[in-house]
Structure formats: C-alpha cells, structure tokens
Amino acid sequence: MKHTYHIHGMTCNGCRSHVEETLSKVKGFTKASVNLEKAEAILEMASHIPIEIFQETLKNDGGSYSIHNHGDHHPSTEKKEEKPKVKGTGIFYCPMHCEGEKTYNQAGDCPVCGMDLVEERTIASASVQFTCQMHPEVIIDEPGSCPICGMDLVAVEADASEEDKTFKKLLKKFWIAVAFTLPIFLIAMSEMISNNPLYQLLEQTYWNWVQFALSIPVVFYATWMFFERAWVSLKTMNLNMFTLIGIGSGIAWVFSVFAMFFPSVFPDAFKTPHGNVYVYFEAATVILTLVLLGQLLEAKAHSQTSGAIKELLKLVPSIATLVEDGEDKIIAIDKIQQGNLLRVKPGEKIPVDGVIVEGRSHIDESMITGEPIPVDKEINDKVSSGTINGTKSFIMKAEKVGSETLLSQIIHMVNMASRSKAPIQKLADRISKYFVPIVIIVSVITFITWAVFGPAPAYVFAFVNAIAVLIIACPCALGLATPMSVMVGVGRGAQSGVLIKNAEALEKMNKVDTLIIDKTGTITEGKPSVESVISISDLDNTTLIQYIASLNQYSEHPLAEAVVNYGRAKQVSLIKVDDFEAIAGKGVVGTVGNNKVAVGNVKLLEQLSISIPEDLSIKVKNEQEQGKTVSYIAVDNDAVGYVTIFDAIKSTSKNAIKELQNNGVDVIMLTGDNKNTAKAVAEQLNLKHYKAECLPEDKLNEIKRLQEQGKVVAMAGDGINDAPALAQSDVGIAMGTGTDVAIESASITLVKGDLQGIVKAKKLSHKVVKNIKQNLFFAFIYNVLGVPVAAGVLYPVFGLLLSPMIAALAMSFSSVSVIGNALRLRKIKI
Template sequence: MDTVEKYVCPMHCEGDKTYKQPGDCPVCNMHLVPQEKEGAEKQGQQPGCCSHGHAHHHDTHQHKKTTSSKGKGQYYCPMHCEGDKMYHEPGSCPVCGMDLKRVESRKTGIRKETIYTCPMHPEVEQDHPGDCPKCGMNLVPRKVEMLSDEEKAYKKMARKFWLAVGFSLPVFIIAMSTMLPFLRLHDLASTKVWNWIEFILATPVVFYAGWDFFKRGWSSIRLRNPNMWTLISIGVGAAYLFSVLALLIPGIFPAQFKDANGNVHVYFEAAAVILTLVLLGQVLELRAHSKTNSAIKALLGLAPPVARVIRNGEELEIPLEEVMVGDMLKVKPGEKVPVDGTITQGNAVIDESMITGEPIPADKSEGSKVTGGTINGKTAFEMKAEKVGADTLLSQIVELVNEAGRSRAPIQKLADVVAKYFVQIVAGVAIATFAVWAIWGPEPAYVYAFVNAIAVLIVACPCALGLATPMSIMVGSGRMAQSGVLVKDARAIEEMNKVDVLIVDKTGTITEGKPSLRNYRSVGKMSDEEVLRLAASIDANSEHPLADAIVKGAKEKNIQPDKLEDFESLTGKGVQAIFKKQKVGLGNHRLLDDFGASPDKAVKKVAENWQSTGQTVMYLLVENKVEGLISVADSIKKSSAKAIHSLQKAGVKVYMLTGDNQYTAKAVAEELHLDGFEADCLPEDKYKKVKEFQEQGHIVAMAGDGINDAPALTQANIGIAMGTGTDIAMQSAEITLVKGDLNGILRARELSHKVMQNIKQNLFFAFVYNALGVPIAAGILFPFFGLLLSPMIAAAAMSFSSVSVISNALRLRKR
C-alpha cells in the first residue's frame, strides 16, 4: 500500500489530479488538501460539484448532502461564472473575482457564541456555565453576535476604501492644484517633486487597496473570460504604468507629452481616484448584498435559539439543535414554537403569518400540527417534536429560498452572452478611440487619445449588466417565501409569469382535502354497521384522505376496525386486503373490474344519486360481490372560488383533473365555473393531459397535493404543490404553497410578474447606461460642445450604475 500522502485541489479544478507536495492549486490558487481528508467529503458528493440549478427536482437529497459537507457551509459565485459550482471556503470567485456568497442555513445564519458572565461581576467571562470565582453566584448566559462572512467581507472592503480615500484625496488635490491657484503648491516645490509625492501616495492604493481588482482582471484574461475587471485592470493599470514610466524615464516620451520643463504629465490621481470609486461601489454592493438576503435571515431568525424540554417531569432549557424527535416540549404564552410537531396537551391560538402569509391566527387543539417559528398566543401547551433540524418546514423554506437565489433564470443567458461580447467590443472601441484621437485629435493628440481610451474602458464596465438578473431573483424569491410561496429555481419565477393554462387536482387542492363520512349502506347480506366496520378495517392502513374520513367516521360511531392481512393500495382504484381468508376491497368502479363484480341497477341508482350531490362513492367488495356502499364528501375551500375567478380574469384557463367520478367532478366544476374538467383520471391520464396542452403551445402549470399528481407535476412547465400535501408532490414541484390554497397561485403569478418586470428594468438601465456612456467617453460630444468625460467621472458613473441596479432590485422587498 502506498503510504505517501497525496494532495488534491478541493475544487477539483483538474479533476482527480494529485500532487506529492502541499501548496496551492495552479488553477484556482486554493490550498491543496490531503487526499485522505478529501475522501471523507466524498461520502455525500464531490465538493465544488453541486449541480442543483437546472437539474430536476429529484436531486434534492443529493443537494442536502453537499451543503452539509464539513459543516462549513457552501459558497457560490453570485454571477454563476462556473454554473452551479460550489466552494467550501469563503473568498473570491476565481473567474470574475466577486466575493463568494454563503448558502444560508440554520447553523450559518444564526451566528452566536454563548458567553457566561456573573451578574455581579460582569468582567468575569467564560465559554461554559459554572460559578463566579469571586462571589460564587451562578454565571448567566450572554449571547455574543458573530460577524457573518458578508459582514466580514464588507468590513474588510470598507477598511480598504477608507485607506484609499486617505491616500487619494491628497493626490487629487495635488493634481488639481493648477486649477486652484490659491493653493500655490508649486511655490513650495517643483512639479517633479509633487509627481514623486503623488507616486508615493498612489502606490498603496494600487498595490494594497485595489490589488484584488488586478488579480481579478488577470484571471479573466488568463481564463479567456472577459468581464468588468478586465476593463478596470487594463484602464487603471495603463494609467499607473504610464505615470511610473513618465516619472522614472521621461526621455522615452515624444515632445508633445512634455511641458516646458521637460516633465511628462502623470495620471496617478486618475489611477488612485478610479480605484477608490470602484472600491466605493464594491462597499455599497456588499452592503446591499446583505440586504438581499434579509428574507432568508428573517426566516432563520424565526426559530428560537432554545427550547423547553420536559424530561423526568422537569422543564429544562436546551439549545434548539439538541432537540430530538419524540421529545416532549412546552411552549409558554408569547413564545415561538421551536420545531414542527403535534400538540399533546392544551389549546393555543398561533400566529402563522410568518410562514403562511395569512394574517389570521389559527386555533389549535390537542392533535393539531404546529410549525416551528410560529408564535404562540396567550396560552401554554405541550407538544411532541416530530420534525427537527433540517427536516422542519422552516429549514425547508430556507433551503428552497437558497436554491432559488443560486439558480439562473433563462433570461440571464441573454445577459451573459451580451456581457461576454460587450467586453470584447469595448476593448475594440477603446483601441479605435486611441487611434482616432492620435491621428485626428488636437494637440497633444496622444494625451487626448490615452485619456479617452481609459475613460471608455472604465465607463463600460458591465457589472450592472451582470447584476441585473441575480439581484432581482435573490430578492424576489425571498419576498415570495415571506408570502408563503416557495420557489425552487429562477426558471419557475420566469415561467410562472407566462402560464396561460392551470390544471388543478380536486381533493386537497380545490377542496379542503379533509372529507368526512356521509353515508354507508348495505346492499348485500351484511348489516349497515358491518359494512362500515369492514370498510374502516380495510382503510385503516391507507394514508388517503378519504380513508382517514371513513376510519374517523367509524370511530365516532364507536365502531372499532378489525385487523386484516396483505393490505395493498391500488393507485387510482382503491385498496384491498384479506379478511377471514376472503379477498375484500374498497374503491371506485375500476376496482369492480379487478374483482369481477357487477352491481345491479338499484345499487347503481343509489350511487348515482349520492354522486349527483357531490359525494364520492366507494364500493365495498367481498370476493366478487358488492356488499355495500360508502360515501364521503369534501367541502370546497372558501378561497378556491375567488382565486379561480381572479386567475381567469388574468387570462389563465383553469381545468380540473380528478380521479373522482363524473358526477362529483361535474358538481364541483359547475359550482366554480371552471373552463373544463375530466373525471376518473389515473396518474398517467393527468400526465397525458398536461402534455396535450403543451403540444397545443400552452404554458401549463399543474397544482396538486398527492402522490398520484407527481407525474403531472413533473411534466408541467410549472409544478405547484400544496404545502398540506405529500412530500413526493412537493419534491416533484418547482413551487410549493405553504398555506395550500389556490390564492397562493394567484400570489405566485403576481410576484412572478413583479420580479420579471424588475429584471427587465435592470437590464434596460444597464444597456442604456452603457449605450450612452461609451460614445460620450470616446469623445463624441467634443467636436460639438468641447466636452470630454474624465476617467474619474467615468469610474463614478460605473459605480453608480451598479448601485442603481441593486437599489431597484431591493424595491421588491416592499411589494
């Protein structure tokens, strides 16, 4: 066995290539790590290779493994330079140089360190509980906020900015002294001396404060991926290098560059001030970035840091992370519910608006489900923890918002292509500008040529173009989450705006999904009570809402179900089992064929009468005979009618596809004035209907809540799952409605429209700004008005364009 330790790049820039010595990766410059450590990470997925963006919904579990690697969180480039590539360490993108963004999670979002201190002697501090060494009192916990990666990056950039301001301001004053005669600086020293002072002051700005920009520019050239840093590094680098050569060896320059004393004009002030203004833009951008994640941080802040657990009859406060499934918890008045679970003792009125978007508090009693992060009213209750950590609804919401923020909308592809070629075009325009001014410009022609070429490079930086889409998606997805609409990716936001056909399931989507037992009748040798007992016995093992209604109805009549054998669920038909060595079943008319049973006319008449009033009828079968009829009814949600009418008014046709019978489906469709419906639909029927509409050129959204809806949800342009439905439905959909009613679809469409409108505004600002800025910088106004754009003003305008795009995106928070 080879005992020599090998080293690999954690980003796998060169695949699985190994190195014999530690050091830095020659591609991305990240520190190489020992291969054996890397192997531990590969248990879930290779770091840096998360491909969640456009992959379909079934990658959810794989994604979760990736984001938990090493417990350090995950980082991604907000510009998506390398697609969905993820990084394990904070830093800069090796392609564009932008600061990597952290994928927020419960652990990374709430960055607190507990310090224990004495209430009598606050100078006593330690990181664990105990007694005060001075007075013996119990130490009490004190939370100390820790800086997030974004805050650290912001503070670091801010320090560089203020250092640059301190050095650039005197450089600027020296350079402008000829325009401000009252300063009389040239009476104190010669031009050459002041040029040396400018050099001394400008050099720290270039090689410390702004050095990262040059590294980003070099990476863009080396990787053949031209971007904003290409233009900045070339422009500022040219100005600084020109000035250094002019100061050290002025003899190499033509006479027109020199003044009467043989000094060549230097541009240290341009290099220093431009970098300072770019730094200002980066500072403002980092500050705005933290605001774009405010929705995620607000969601992360919903969960309380501690929970009150009941163990051995005593109440103990423990960190939220230590709560385990099955723990009994107590929630006092005004406190936040710590995790998802069920109330076991007491009643409550809970404010769920932060999760569902609904302002009316929900009444809860014993057996009711409660969600972590919601706020308890004025009563205390006990609950059983059922979902903790990453399994809670709040954690899943945060994960979906993260995923949407990292994904790329199709419209982003246009911006990417334009930005890529735009940089190359601008470089060509800068060269042409230099040539035109050098040949036909006024004296000193080369000076004019040089200054205008730099102005073109600086003013045309496409940072605003690159930020236009990601910023809106990031803010918009967070705002949608706060409204109870969870979006998996940016494509769903863009597509939802185009939907013209909405297909909805009935049970649990249009209706409450909580049907109740209505009628039961014997049509054979059994009594009515025996029919209900056998039906409840078969359905006791089923998870279908109709089965729950029958079992619950039987228990309310003090009828206890019997135990059966070989239970089996038949999708789209019903259920079957073995009872006293006989094959028994409960289901719709399709199940009759499986059992070879045929009801007589009288039985069919009863079933039709019940169905015509909106009841769902099931046949109880023993071997090949119909022994009874069971019916349940599911009331239509109060919100359904209004939501459907609003969607139709907005130009969306609404169709209902249900596995229920023709009579029940027709009654619901007529009551809601749907554009169409189909009954007796199997999962493949719903799938085929979605495909049929798509082949007709429609953009189709499918809303459902059950396992049988999963194929159609996956096929639809936009799959919409009810948050009250099954997990597989939510995994198959791009959008999940936390509240689980059709009003959420209306909200999703409206918010989608606002986000896309915001993106188009951003792209318009970016395109128009560059379209106007480049020709002005090139000097198109000079022949008519004698106006030129200073490189320093160009840098200020470039920074302002990025800030304006971010500010416009932040407006979505108030929608």
C-alpha cells in the first residue's frame, strides 16, 4: 500500500534525509521515499497508517517540517514570502554519539555529555551562490552576468561551517580569559616571593579584591558555558565532564568569594599566618582557562577528523556547461536535471553521474577509487561526479543528479558510518555511566581523609586535593576514544574506494578469518564476451544466435548482456519472447517465435528433463577446462548446441587472494558455474577451496555452516543472487560494479569492485581497531593513574601533590591526545 503526502519545510537534501529517517521510525511502516524538488513523500506500508501518526512523529522530532495530504489547507502555505535559504545542512550530531545516531536540527550542546554538536557535511552544504566583483551586494543563486554592470558573476566563498564558527567563538573567549587570568595568576604567585613588592603597594586583603574583580569576566563570560552545561547535567542527571568542572572550579570560586566577605566564619585551619583566609581565584580561573584551551584544541581537531568529507566536497563543481539547442550555457550544478546533455571540458570536474554520448577522454578517478592511473572512457562508458576530466572534451548525458550521484552517496555513507557505534565502545559506555558519580565520591573521601589525617593546614590540603580529583578526571577521553578513530578511519577508507556502512562492520572485518567470493564480477572482470556459438543440429548458427539473443534481452545477468551484445554485433534482429522466466542459478527459458528455447547450465536441462548428447557433453567439457563459461542451448526440448563465454580474470585478483591468505584468511570461491570452469579458475588463482554449481541457497547454507563452526565469515559478491548470502555473512562486501540490491545488503562497498579493495578493507579495519585500543588504553590509564595522584597517594612516600591547575591542564590534553592519535589514521597506507 502506497500513499503520497506533501512535506512542508524542507530546504535542502539534509532536510530530505532527516525527514526520510524520521518517518522511517513509525511502527508498522515499510519504506519512505522523500522527494525534495516535489516536496512530497511516498510512504509504503503493509496496512493503512493514519496521517496523524506521521504528523505527530515529525512534531515530536522538534523540526520545522509538517506532512499533509495533497491539497489540504494549512497556515504555513498561506504565506507567499520566500524563506531565506539555509546555509549548511541543518543536521547536527554529538561527536561522542551519546544517543546513538540521533541528530538535531540546530547547533548547540549535546544534552547528555554537553559537548558542542557537530554539523553533518553533505553535498547540500557545499552549494554556492554567485556575486559580482564590482557590485558585491548582488547575490544570485545562478551563474550569469551582473544585472548592474554586465560582468560575469563569480562563485561566493561558502559560509564558515558551524565548527569554524565554534572555533572562532572559543578563540575570542580564550584570549579574554587569558587577559584576565594572567594578572590573577601573577598576583597569587607573588606570594612565593620574599618581601613581596605587591604588598608594599596594597595589603593582601585588597589584592584578593583585585583578583575577585578580575575573575568576574572569566567566570561569567568567557567560561560561563561550562557552568550552564554543568547545571543541565545535574538537572537531567546526565553527569559528565562539565559536571566535574562546574563543581570543582565553582566551589573554588564561591569559597573564595565567601572567604572575602565572611572571613571570621572560617577556623584557623583555613587561614594564612597573617590571619587571612586562603582564596583560590587563581585556581578557579586558571582551571577554567585551561579547560577552555582544551575545548579550543578539540574544536580544531574535530574539524580535521571530518577532513575526508571536506576533501570529497571540494570535488563538487559549482557550475556546469549545459548543451541545449546546439548552444552551450553555464548553469549552477543544482539546476542539472536527469537527461540533460553536459559538455565537460579538459581539466574540469565531472558535475554529475552519467554516460558519455559524444567524444572520449581519460578520467582521473583516484579521488573515488583510490587508484592513481587515469581510466580511458569512450562513448557509452559511465562517468562519476567529482572525477576529473583529462585533456579532451566530451559530451555526457546526466543520469543521476543531486543526492543520487555516487559522490553524494559516498558522503552520505561516510556520515552515517561516522555516527554509528562500534561494539568495542560498549565497555567505555558502561564505565562512563558510573564514572562521574565514582569520581565525586572519591573527591569527598579525599577531603575527609586529608581533613582527618593530613598535616596542617589540613583543611586547605583537603580542599585543594578534593578539587584536583574532580578536575583531573576525564570521562570525555573515554567517550571520544572510539568515535574519533571510527570517523577518521571511515573517511580514510572512502578516499581509497572502501565505503564502510557502519562501525560494527569496520570492527568485525578485523576478525574475519574466512572470505567467500563469487566468480563472475568478483574474481573476473564482470564484462563477459561471447567467444562462439556452436550448433550440433540442423539449425544454423545465425538462427541459434537470434533465439538466444532474443531470449536473453529480458535478463539482467552479465552473461545475458554478453549474449545480446553478440547478437547485435552479428546484426541479427531480436524477436518477441513469450513466457520468459529466469531460473536463479540455472538459466533462462521462454518461447521465441513458436519454439521453446532454454539457455543455461546442466541443472537447467535436468530440471527440464532434457538429455545431453555425449558428443555435445565432451565439447562443452573441453571448453570448460580452459576456464570458460559454457551455457547449453535447447530448442523444443532438444539440446542443440552451446554458447562459449569468456570473462577475463582481473589482473589484481591473484595478488589480492595471495595477500589475504598470507594474512590468515581462508579464501573460498562459491560459483554457479560448472565444476570444470571453477577448477580451472581456482588453479590459476591457487585457491585450495572452491565449490561449483552453487545456487543462491547453497551459498547461504555454506555461510551458515561455516558460522556454526565458529568462523567469522565475510562474503564478497556483486549480483542479486548474492544478496541473501551478503546479508547472512558477518561482513557483506559488495563490489561497486554490482547491483543496488547487493550494495544495500552489504556492510562494505568497494567502489572499484576489485578484490584488492578487500585487502584495503582488512588493513584499514586492523589499523582502526588498533587505534581504538590505543585510545582506550590512554583514556583508561590516564584516569586510573591521574585520580589517585590527584588524591595525594604519592604524598606519604614522595611528598608530591598535584595542583588543581596542573590537573586541569592534564585533563584538557587527555581528550586532545586521544583525538590526535585518531588523526594519525589519515596518513596510514592501505
């Protein structure tokens, strides 16, 4: 059952994706397909779901979107005023994935951990506007000439991302904090100088008032956001890093203010030899300033973790050349429509996915596939958006535009994978849940222990060490350990043509010990060609070719396409076919003219109860032993000949299989082809294990059998028949040259459709998992050692105590060190 509704409030592809995901969460509902241009949603469901449920879902999501029946009256449509265009995607997420894949529609703080939300990068956020260099007030959505002076308009630099804005805002606040904190720090440290010259100007009491005055801009402006986040965390009981910072620095500052106004309340244990109560304005402001420095460095590092997506977005050109009525016209890329003819000039980026209809050139696809060698393209060859044309010009027909292009899908997949959680993160999540309460308890115990057993002034030692415990603990380092590595690793994979659907697949790939591979399109080029058609009956070859080409024109299989192309090359006319049927893993049957024709393997002929003459069987076997695929041809229940198809083995297959085997991966070939062909291919590739004549269910059952033995199985395939096996495997790997169904069923997609990509995926997985473990070790060991040291466990033996200011510095750099370690993945070789 399908219903079409109007969607109001979408302004970009980010909105479209968000609405699609939100509607997909409705219970009892099958599929949502949202169209931005038409502002409508096609919703598929098993049984009718009232529109009110969808309306409530969108309302509860907090967005500005609404859903209505076509033609319904609603107030928002009465206004004819055009909404200003939204820059960026309008989709934000927490870098620590506190709430899984949940996203928000505006910038702000994560309601769980308090960290700044990060904006998702998509093709929509890369769209540009155009202006005149002579008249900058002119801002137009399309290229053209200035309406004032006639000069060509130029692209406007994109607005700064939310990350950049956050960084600039933090930088401004940091310098303000430093400007006021530095004098406070110098005043406090001057107490260590004998005959303090400052005390000759004013008494210590007055200098305390100076520190108090200087601390106000730091606490109530530059770092006030930390206290806001701390308050929210306490109110919602989502205790986090800011809870500890807010409590620790807040207590130090409030204590100091109270000590100034009511010094007589405090016992002598809190006072200096001169009778003044110790104040901690320098500790509070230095702590807050150092935490602000950490946030600043994190913001800078965060922008680098999404560097791979930024580089991919740079591949999107802002304009394209439309060929219309024989004339060239410059248009904005978002104005391109399916079926448009586009001229691509030398050195230009290809604007959308399509096919060459005139001319030829060589294309640099390294930014998509990771392979540096340009690929020759000619008429009927497909080209992808973001790749770069060589030295020749050609005309292409647009087939996929906007969010449908390969580049857009890659960016979307990287975004989704970056927001997913790896299983290894569960341990950190469990610990983080109890971490902050435990630290607060340890801080209280520290205060009591020092107050009871510490040396004079005991309460001062107790107070300072309790604050140090609160400040040094860093739950953020634990929270960031996994997502930062996943984000950078997924981006690095995308740059090498390895697309990861989710973090779980990335982690599992490291554990894979068995790889199942198909033959056609996986080991071989997937571009089979007919070598010969042999008849052993009275039917001549031309008639036989006409029969099999006509029959195969209705099949999507690569072998069928090869037969049809062969027929066209032989200039035979294709005739109508009735009762066509494709039998999975066996072949095709149908009525061509008045003849029942079947083309397929032995199993097909057995199913049809057609006997195979001995001489035909011998000829076919000889062809198969040379690694060729042979399909029998039967007409009116008689085996009358065969067609020989050759599909070359990819040049990279042998080395890739050898490298996987050397890394402890057992490679098994499961193919629907016959035993002789399978054996010949296996011998060429030094494959010890293979099975021939496999139906789709055979591949599925073999994977289940291996999994029952405790094997971690990856499956690589490229056809519809492979979809069940891809879904069953621990890690499904789709070759990018394959069908959409196979890619949807897979966890990893190889853009180039090459076994070498599996080697890259295995290496990437190993290095990312290793990086995650390093990060988790750094985070765990830092907190395990840092908290006891801050509590003063080294004091009885070594006389060492940790200043809260040093604790703040260490805490700030713990998260930065985790992000820095994750960033090393950008440079790894896979």
